[in-house]
Amino acid sequence: MSGVVLVGHGGFDKLEYRNDLPVPKPDRNEVLIRVAGAAVNNTDINTRIGWYSKVVTSETGHGATQGIEDLRDTDASWSGEAIKFPRIQGADCCGHVVAVGLDVDPGRIGERVIVRNMLRSYVDYRPMECWTFGSECNGAFAQYTKAPSRETFRVDCDWSDLELASLPCAFSTAEGMMHRANVGAGEHVLITGASGGVGSAAVQLAKRRGAIVTAVAGNEKAAHVRSLGADRIVDRHESLVENLGTMSVDVAIDVTAGPAFPEVLEVLRKGGRYAVAGAIAGPIVELDMRTLYLKDLSFFGCTFQDDVVFENLVRYVERGEIRPVISKTYPLENIVEAQKDFISKTFSGKLVLAIT
Structure with a gap:
C-alpha cells in the first residue's frame, strides 16, 4: 500500500511517501479500515x-x-516517552471497514467509520491513560490502517x-475541554485560537451548550x-483586559498559552475555570x-478524554448539531505542502488529506 512514513524527528525530509508498505493485519479485536481521509x-x-520535549521552550x-x-x-x-520509528502518523481517520479480526462481527464490513484518536483499548482502559492514534501506534496517513473495533465508530450522516x-x-480536543470544565448554558466562554481547527470546533460546541462566546482571532x-x-471577536493582537474588562469571563478554553496567558486569567471571574489543550504561542508562561489562589480559579489540563466525549461527538454529528469546517484538501502525497500551509496559519478550519 502507499502511505507516508515518519522516519525520525526533524524537518520535512523525515516524511517519506512510499508505495511498498505492508497492509496491516487486524488482531482479534481489531478492524481493518480502507482510509478515505485524514x-x-x-x-x-x-x-x-x-516539540513535546521539555528542552523545547518555543512556540x-x-x-x-x-x-x-x-x-x-x-x-x-x-506521551513523554520516545516514539518508535518508522511511524505512520495521522490522528484523524475516516474510512470504510474492509476486514475484521476473529472476535469482531463480520457484519461491520462495509461500515463508514471514524476512529477515536485517544485510544483506550491498548492500555486496558486504565484511568488517565491512552495512546494517540498515529503516535503510539500507526495512524491514518496510509491507504489502510487498523484500530480496535470498540473504538471505531460507525457514523450515519450526510457529511462527506x-x-x-x-x-x-x-472536535474531541475541544469537546474534551468543554466536558472537563463543565461549560453550561448562559456562561461567558472565552476561546483562544478560534479560527483554527480546535478553536473553530470549540466555538460550535460552546454555542451548542448555550454559552455566550467571545472568540480570539485575527x-x-x-x-x-x-x-x-x-x-464577539477580539483581535488576537489586542488586549483582552481592555476589550472585556477584568472578571468578565466564566470559562477560558485555551490552545495558545504564550505571552497572552496572564491576561486570560485576569478576565476570568472569581471561581472561573481555565481549560488548556495546547500551547501554539509558547509553552512557558x-x-x-496570587491571581490563581485569590480568585479561586480551577485549572484543567486536557489531554485524556472520558469515553463519553467521543461518543457524544458522533451523536452531535448524526443529529446535525455541528458542522465541518474545511479550508482545503490535498492528495496524501502532497503532505509537505499541506503541513506548510498549516504552519502558515493563513487558513480557517481544517486541512484534509484525501487518500485513494
Missing part, C-alpha cells in the same frame, strides 16, 4: 519536530520546517468522507469565526500565583 493537526507536526511554529536542534528524543512525543475526517482530533478571520456562532 486531517492535518498540530500533534502531527509537534511529534515530527519533537510550535519554531522548527516546524527544519526540525529543532539539540532535541532530546527520549521525551519528544506527547473528507468532512468526517476533519472531526476526530480537533481580524481577517473574524467573519468566518462569527459565522460559526461567536457572539508567566503565572502570578
Whole structure:
C-alpha cells in the first residue's frame, strides 16, 4: 500500500511517501479500515519536530520546517516517552471497514467509520491513560490502517468522507475541554485560537451548550469565526483586559498559552475555570500565583478524554448539531505542502488529506 512514513524527528525530509508498505493485519479485536481521509493537526507536526520535549521552550511554529536542534528524543512525543520509528502518523481517520479480526462481527464490513484518536483499548482502559492514534501506534496517513473495533465508530450522516475526517482530533480536543470544565448554558466562554481547527470546533460546541462566546482571532478571520456562532471577536493582537474588562469571563478554553496567558486569567471571574489543550504561542508562561489562589480559579489540563466525549461527538454529528469546517484538501502525497500551509496559519478550519 502507499502511505507516508515518519522516519525520525526533524524537518520535512523525515516524511517519506512510499508505495511498498505492508497492509496491516487486524488482531482479534481489531478492524481493518480502507482510509478515505485524514486531517492535518498540530500533534502531527509537534511529534515530527519533537516539540513535546521539555528542552523545547518555543512556540510550535519554531522548527516546524527544519526540525529543532539539540532535541532530546527520549521525551519528544506527547506521551513523554520516545516514539518508535518508522511511524505512520495521522490522528484523524475516516474510512470504510474492509476486514475484521476473529472476535469482531463480520457484519461491520462495509461500515463508514471514524476512529477515536485517544485510544483506550491498548492500555486496558486504565484511568488517565491512552495512546494517540498515529503516535503510539500507526495512524491514518496510509491507504489502510487498523484500530480496535470498540473504538471505531460507525457514523450515519450526510457529511462527506473528507468532512468526517476533519472531526476526530480537533472536535474531541475541544469537546474534551468543554466536558472537563463543565461549560453550561448562559456562561461567558472565552476561546483562544478560534479560527483554527480546535478553536473553530470549540466555538460550535460552546454555542451548542448555550454559552455566550467571545472568540480570539485575527481580524481577517473574524467573519468566518462569527459565522460559526461567536457572539464577539477580539483581535488576537489586542488586549483582552481592555476589550472585556477584568472578571468578565466564566470559562477560558485555551490552545495558545504564550505571552497572552496572564491576561486570560485576569478576565476570568472569581471561581472561573481555565481549560488548556495546547500551547501554539509558547509553552512557558508567566503565572502570578496570587491571581490563581485569590480568585479561586480551577485549572484543567486536557489531554485524556472520558469515553463519553467521543461518543457524544458522533451523536452531535448524526443529529446535525455541528458542522465541518474545511479550508482545503490535498492528495496524501502532497503532505509537505499541506503541513506548510498549516504552519502558515493563513487558513480557517481544517486541512484534509484525501487518500485513494
